[in-house]
Amino acid sequence: MKKYLFTAILFVLSLSFFANAQDEMVIKGSKKLDKQYTPQQVVDSLNKRFPNAKSVQYFETKADAANKGWAVSEEDNLSSDADVNYYTISFKNEGLKYYGLYDKDGKLLQSKVEEKITSLPNPVVMALKDVAHKYPGYKVVSKTYFKDQNYSKSKEYYEVVAKKGNDTKRLYYSPDGTLIKTKG
Known part of the structure; x- marks a missing residue:
């Protein structure tokens, strides 16, 4: 019985460590x-x-x-x-x-700043409504997004995550809502 209890405790601890690492x-x-x-x-x-x-x-x-x-x-x-x-x-x-x-x-x-999805600029929010049309089955799942700034090129863009099952796409938008690139 002690062996099973020890194994169960070890299993729970390893799950908690794995979840934190992720x-x-x-x-x-x-x-x-x-x-x-x-x-x-x-x-x-x-x-x-x-x-x-x-x-x-x-x-x-x-x-x-x-x-x-x-x-x-x-x-x-x-x-x-x-x-x-x-x-x-x-x-x-x-x-x-x-x-x-x-x-x-x-x-x-x-730099990258992680912010709440609710603080995205309105043109980007409007562009996100088109994700399901451009990428059938994909849905924006982010509760946060990254605001990216390249200081040498004076470029700013927003990175949002969309998923379809286990497939993930990272969508990059300019402040005016134009889709710049997609990864994944």
């Missing part, structure tokens, strides 16, 4: 690191722009990942490289979740 977002092409290994210019840049940042996590981001299109996802566990040119910082500020891509000199290159 909720964590990581930065594609990156490896988590301690603050002490992050360049001081990057840390200072974060503190200057967001002095009240909470739950801060630091990542080193490989150049090829940043150049191919920096992305936040639920995958990746990379080994470290000697030549790291980019760093990503994940943090919370004023109830929102932020991700920022910095160069090694502390310049913010790109």
